[in-house]
Structures are given as C-alpha cells and as structure tokens.
Amino acid sequence: MQTIIATDPAAKNEHYLRTLKQAGLRITPQRKVICAYLAETDRHPSAYQVYEGIAETHPEISRATVYNTLNTLQELGAIVELSFGADHTHYETNPAPHVNLICLRCHKIVDYHGDPGIDALTERVRDELGFQSAAARIDLVGFCSDCRSQRIAEIRAMAQCSSSSEQQTLGMLQ
Numbered sequence: 001m002q003t004i005i006a007t008d009p010a011a012k013n014e015h016y017l018r019t020l021k022q023a024g025l026r027i028t029p030q031r032k033v034i035c036a037y038l039a040e041t042d043r044h045p046s047a048y049q050v051y052e053g054i055a056e057t058h059p060e061i062s063r064a065t066v067y068n069t070l071n072t073l074q075e076l077g078a079i080v081e082l083s084f085g086a087d088h089t090h091y092e093t094n095p096a097p098h099v100n101l102i103c104l105r106c107h108k109i110v111d112y113h114g115d116p117g118i119d120a121l122t123e124r125v126r127d128e129l130g131f132q133s134a135a136a137r138i139d140l141v142g143f144c145s146d147c148r149s150q151r152i153a154e155i156r157a158m159a160q161c162s163s164s165s166e167q168q169t170l171g172m173l174q
C-alpha cells in the first residue's frame with residue numbers, strides 16, 4: 001500500500017490536485033483554494049465548516065462552488081464522507097491509512113497518530129484471503145475523554161435523582 005505521511009499538508013494537497021487532474025478536471029483558482037483548505041485542516045470538517053473557513057479569506061467563492069467541489073473530491077475518492085445521519089456529514093481529508101476516533105456525543109473526530117497496525121492487518125488479509133486492499137479506514141466509535149467525564153457526572157446525577165424519588169416513593173408507602 002502506498003503510504004503518505006499522515007498529516008503533511010503539502011502531501012495532502014498534492015493528492016487532491018493529482019486526483020482532479022487524473023479525472024481530467026481543471027484546477028480552477030477556486031478549486032485550488034478549497035484543496036489548500038482541506039490540506040491544512042485536521043478537524044474532519046462538515047461541508048458548512050469548509051465553506052465558513054474559506055469565506056473568511058475568500059468571500060467571493062460561493063457556497064455552491066464549495067459544495068460542488070467537495071462532492072467531486074468525494075466521488076473521486078480523494079476525501080471520504082463520514083456520516084452521522086442526514087444533518088451530520090463530515091469529511092475525512094487525510095488520505096493516509098489511519099484510525100479515526102469518533103465521539104458519539106460531541107461528534108468530534110480525531111486522528112489517532114500512533115501505529116494502528118493497519119499494515120500488518122492488510123498483509124494478513126492478503127495472505128489469508130487473497131484480498132488486496134487499496135485503501136483503509138478504521139473508525140473507533142465511542143466517547144472522548146471530555147464527554148466521558150460529563151457522562152459519568154450525568155449518570156451519577158440521574159442515579160441520585162432516581163434514588164431520591166425512590167426514597168419518596170418508599171416514604172409514601174410507609
């Protein structure tokens with residue numbers, strides 16, 4: 001598998017531009033700005049976040065242009081849609097094999113930068129099943145550390161609440 005350095009913006013940008021060129025599409029100034037934005041970000045943005053981020057420096061680029069370019073890049077496989085239902089689509093902008101840590105509560109998506117063991121896994125499936133992988137995407141879904149501590153506090157509060165109502169109920173029964 002071709003390994004691209006995970007977070008290098010220059011490599012990411014080159015990957016997008018090469019993908020557009022290979023599909024026979026022109027690198028317009030607008031597409032260039034959008035690709036540069038995607039290359040620089042590591043936050044797995046939604047389409048609106050990309051538009052918002054670009055509008056700060058390039059208010060002349062329309063929302064339709066941003067959305068169309070994202071769609072094109074997505075269809076060409078340069079970026080990948082991470083969907084949380086209809087209203088919550090984010091884009092994976094990192095073409096290197098890596099693991100996403102996806103929080104179910106705040107929808108924050110963070111790349112795991114340690115060795116995820118994907119190379120060993122792809123070798124194993126090739127040897128065992130003859131499957132040659134072309135790309136890899138592993139999502140670990142769960143709760144980030146901020147949300148975990150908030151959840152624990154909420155569960156405690158709920159437990160206290162229900163035990164006090166239980167006490168009330170008990171009190172009424174007595």
Ligand SMILES: [Zn+2]
Nearest residue numbers: 103106144147
């Ligand atoms: Zn979270």
Ligand SMILES: [Zn+2]
Nearest residue numbers: 092094100111
């Ligand atoms: Zn990612």
